[in-house]
Amino acid sequence: MILTLAAAVTLLPFIYMIAVSLAPTGALWSGSLLPAPSLDAARANYAYALTEVPLLRYMANGAFVCAMILVLQVLVAAPAGYALAKLPFRGRGLLFGAVILALMIPIQVPAIPLYVALAYAGLLNTYTALILPVIISAFAIFLFRQFFTSYPDEVLDAARLDGFSELAIVWRLMLPAAWPAVAAFATISVIAHWNDLYWPLVVITDTDMMTPPLGLAAFRSNGESTGNPGALMAGGVMVTAPLVIAFVFFQRHLIRGLGIGAS
Amino acid sequence: MQTASACDSASGQKTQSVGLELLDVTCRFGDVAALKDVSFTAKPAEFMSIIGPSGCGKSTLLRSIAGLERIDDGGIHVGGKDVHALRPSEREVAFVFQSYALYPHMTCRQNIAAPLVMTELSALGRTPLLHRLSPKARHTRARIASRVDKIADQLQIGPMLDRRPGQLSGGQRQRVALGRALIREPKLFLLDEPLANLDAALRNTTRAELHALQRRVGATTLFVTHDQAEAMAISDRIVVMFDGQVRQIGTPDDLYRNPADIDVARFLSQPWLNCIHMDTAAHHLEAGPGRPTARVRGLPLREQTGVVAFRAEHASVHPESDRAEPALRVTVDRAEHAGSDANLFVTLQGSDTQLVVRIPSSDIPRWPGGTPANLRIDTEAAWIFPVPEQTADTDRDAMKVA
Amino acid sequence: MSAPPDAPTVLADSRDVQPEQRSTGGVLAFPAIFLLVTLLFVPSSGVLIMSLTDYQFGMSGFAYVGLDNYRAMLSDARFLNSLTNTLRYVGTVAPISILLGLGLAILIEAQGALRGLYRAVFFLPVTATLVAMATAWEVLLHPSFGLVNTALAGLGFDKQRFLTDPDIALWSLAAIGVWKMVGYNTLLFIAGMSQIPHDLYEAASIDGAERGWRRFTLVTWPLLGPVTLFVITITLIRAFSEFETVAVLTNGGPNGATDMMLYTLYEEAFRFFNIGLAAAISVAFLGFVAALSILKVRLFDRTARYV
Numbered sequence: 001m002i003l004t005l006a007a008a009v010t011l012l013p014f015i016y017m018i019a020v021s022l023a024p025t026g027a028l029w030s031g032s033l034l035p036a037p038s039l040d041a042a043r044a045n046y047a048y049a050l051t052e053v054p055l056l057r058y059m060a061n062g063a064f065v066c067a068m069i070l071v072l073q074v075l076v077a078a079p080a081g082y083a084l085a086k087l088p089f090r091g092r093g094l095l096f097g098a099v100i101l102a103l104m105i106p107i108q109v110p111a112i113p114l115y116v117a118l119a120y121a122g123l124l125n126t127y128t129a130l131i132l133p134v135i136i137s138a139f140a141i142f143l144f145r146q147f148f149t150s151y152p153d154e155v156l157d158a159a160r161l162d163g164f165s166e167l168a169i170v171w172r173l174m175l176p177a178a179w180p181a182v183a184a185f186a187t188i189s190v191i192a193h194w195n196d197l198y199w200p201l202v203v204i205t206d207t208d209m210m211t212p213p214l215g216l217a218a219f220r221s222n223g224e225s226t227g228n229p230g231a232l233m234a235g236g237v238m239v240t241a242p243l244v245i246a247f248v249f250f251q252r253h254l255i256r257g258l259g260i261g262a263s
Numbered sequence: 264m265q266t267a268s269a270c271d272s273a274s275g276q277k278t279q280s281v282g283l284e285l286l287d288v289t290c291r292f293g294d295v296a297a298l299k300d301v302s303f304t305a306k307p308a309e310f311m312s313i314i315g316p317s318g319c320g321k322s323t324l325l326r327s328i329a330g331l332e333r334i335d336d337g338g339i340h341v342g343g344k345d346v347h348a349l350r351p352s353e354r355e356v357a358f359v360f361q362s363y364a365l366y367p368h369m370t371c372r373q374n375i376a377a378p379l380v381m382t383e384l385s386a387l388g389r390t391p392l393l394h395r396l397s398p399k400a401r402h403t404r405a406r407i408a409s410r411v412d413k414i415a416d417q418l419q420i421g422p423m424l425d426r427r428p429g430q431l432s433g434g435q436r437q438r439v440a441l442g443r444a445l446i447r448e449p450k451l452f453l454l455d456e457p458l459a460n461l462d463a464a465l466r467n468t469t470r471a472e473l474h475a476l477q478r479r480v481g482a483t484t485l486f487v488t489h490d491q492a493e494a495m496a497i498s499d500r501i502v503v504m505f506d507g508q509v510r511q512i513g514t515p516d517d518l519y520r521n522p523a524d525i526d527v528a529r530f531l532s533q534p535w536l537n538c539i540h541m542d543t544a545a546h547h548l549e550a551g552p553g554r555p556t557a558r559v560r561g562l563p564l565r566e567q568t569g570v571v572a573f574r575a576e577h578a579s580v581h582p583e584s585d586r587a588e589p590a591l592r593v594t595v596d597r598a599e600h601a602g603s604d605a606n607l608f609v610t611l612q613g614s615d616t617q618l619v620v621r622i623p624s625s626d627i628p629r630w631p632g633g634t635p636a637n638l639r640i641d642t643e644a645a646w647i648f649p650v651p652e653q654t655a656d657t658d659r660d661a662m663k664v665a
Numbered sequence: 666m667s668a669p670p671d672a673p674t675v676l677a678d679s680r681d682v683q684p685e686q687r688s689t690g691g692v693l694a695f696p697a698i699f700l701l702v703t704l705l706f707v708p709s710s711g712v713l714i715m716s717l718t719d720y721q722f723g724m725s726g727f728a729y730v731g732l733d734n735y736r737a738m739l740s741d742a743r744f745l746n747s748l749t750n751t752l753r754y755v756g757t758v759a760p761i762s763i764l765l766g767l768g769l770a771i772l773i774e775a776q777g778a779l780r781g782l783y784r785a786v787f788f789l790p791v792t793a794t795l796v797a798m799a800t801a802w803e804v805l806l807h808p809s810f811g812l813v814n815t816a817l818a819g820l821g822f823d824k825q826r827f828l829t830d831p832d833i834a835l836w837s838l839a840a841i842g843v844w845k846m847v848g849y850n851t852l853l854f855i856a857g858m859s860q861i862p863h864d865l866y867e868a869a870s871i872d873g874a875e876r877g878w879r880r881f882t883l884v885t886w887p888l889l890g891p892v893t894l895f896v897i898t899i900t901l902i903r904a905f906s907e908f909e910t911v912a913v914l915t916n917g918g919p920n921g922a923t924d925m926m927l928y929t930l931y932e933e934a935f936r937f938f939n940i941g942l943a944a945a946i947s948v949a950f951l952g953f954v955a956a957l958s959i960l961k962v963r964l965f966d967r968t969a970r971y972v
Contacts, residue, residue, distance in 0.1 A: 007786045017801035080697030089690025104958035109951045110708030136700035158364035163352035163381035176368040213796035236797030243792045
């Protein structure tokens, strides 16, 4: 009973967002709990969000940026995690300490100097500005190290005998074996960067370069004046949909992933 | 001069069998020496076992030869070629691990193909999908596939090739591991307790198959085991190691009949090696009217120091009344049935020394607990060893193979 | 034992294997080390230095000003207001979302068939884009035609200007914050509960604590302790870092009623280019988050040992 009520409250904004996105603006004033949907209004709202606002462009930007960030984060973190877990090298303890330290620094702290550097390099309003500052993930290094540590050493020896290079060991043995960790990290990374507003707000002012949350926020400040909540909600539905749909499909992995990420 | 063997294997012929030579190999972990001046030679196509108690360095030795462990001193020559500067994958050795060390996320086919994929294909050829672009890679892949199939036929694991190791039984995994070793056509097989994780019945059949396989392939093989019976059963020669040092090298028969010292003798005795102090033995054997001087292998016990040692199968029990021959007077404790034979455990009268005698299991009813008996020793099969208590120091001069 | 004639070279060369592996480790870790330093440690130290200087964008030089920026920060009316708001927000959102999360986790675990469905529902806000959801909340909370006000009116209450009334706006944002965080906390508690060995419950039922409160106090709660501490720290950090709802819905208004630390930092740094003050706020923000993180890492150790 309590659960049902709590679930209803949780779902309320989702339902309302969808309902408003399908209804004509006038229906909002009707006084009924949920505005009545209409096909024409729905078509108008979504068409507006897709044409008057470059929403597809935002989403393409978001997808590209998230994919690049994830790939680069893994490319950087996986070998480091492997070295920390399995290879003795000078400075290993120091690096691990640095990773732990880095875990404590929120992204907003180095933002000012990074902004200055990007501005001087003429990189504001570029993908580089969105991607570069976050390609190092201390959390990824830490997570991969934890997973790689339990990989059997005998299999690594076998791999070295079979002619695997240390890098080949990382890509062909460690990462596939640690795929729960990779999935967990991918989940966390994509959710964080698809939804992030702070950093895009800092480095992006050009409409063409905006990510979905930034574009939506910009749309909202205009949408208020034009009074088109239906189109705004349509935009919200489209921006939210990819992750929510992915969540429904990969729910088990995502939940486990965030569980891993948390513990 | 040593390039000949390398050329042979490069030409894809059946592996030329080569020998292995170890020269004063020493390996330290911090202050602890895991291997001390280990030297021996394995002849081409020879099947050599390395046995010893756990922690004696036998696995470290194998790993050093493979290049997985750095050696601090000495030299390792495979086929006359010094391999110290070579990476593990360049040494042309194959290694089968106790845990099999299969790649868990790959199918058996991919596992077996891995050594060839990693050494014969370029990075492009290894990349999924992209490899189709290169005709050469396609050709190499086809060749690797046919070799995998051939190996799988040999090992009778064809039907399992597309499963993952996790879906296989221990014996099947072991075969896949063997397949991965065989496909490299190595000059040297290094097997680290490959049978230890199999159940008893499977171990015996696999042991025989392994031996037959080695004969067929003809590769020089080093086989590490802690199970002396296993080593005795399949080896041409056996290296016995204690504390990181080679204690004795010989054929199974050598080792059985002429152990270099009491440690080796103990290691090769089931269920244990009987040891009696010289004086006690002499006292027992010479007790009674008209007994001659007690001798072992012709040496009068009264003139020796140390212990008399003999195996369970080199002694027999007789009724207390049967005093025809010199014997030790014992009291029966219990018998353990072991199929056709049985081990009879007895206590030497007048002491708490426990001894064991091999008897036919049909005789068990004749020897209930508490029965007094006479125990005769085959004095030509017994040994005299120095007192074993202070092992480390006395071992080195314990070269008394009387 | 006599050494072979070539012993010295063998000795020297055989050590190559090890250094090679050593350098491999360094090589593999190098990109990460380099990026950690250039993207994280150097800029973070830069902020620290900036907070002690009078640096401004475009200025070629700067001078050391000691703690002036911090003094300015502590006497800055906006910062103090923003800090107060943040603490009130955290003080509301954290306890409610944690207790609610724990309660929902217990209820969900006690559920049978619908367990997975409930888990998914409460987890949806975690994946959803907060900016989009904030705009949805805005429509829901609309002063004249929003669903909430329609409902209030239907029940005979006065309509409220949830986001524009200075007395209410912060609590409206807090409600959205709770909505967002409860799901994650619920999930963490469920994960913690699933790690409690089942035989402990069986033992508890033999000891007479079969159901409900007694079972909870005897088994669940003590074993959930470490997870709870973890949830507390992470919730505090997340609540402290609230930005989206402020930036999208209120811009800190009305009249600074919803101004919070991260939003203040953003505006001072990137709109007013008040670098000295912004750097000082960054350092203060870092201090708070790092203190909680240290707590978290230490608890993480404990958790690992516990479970």
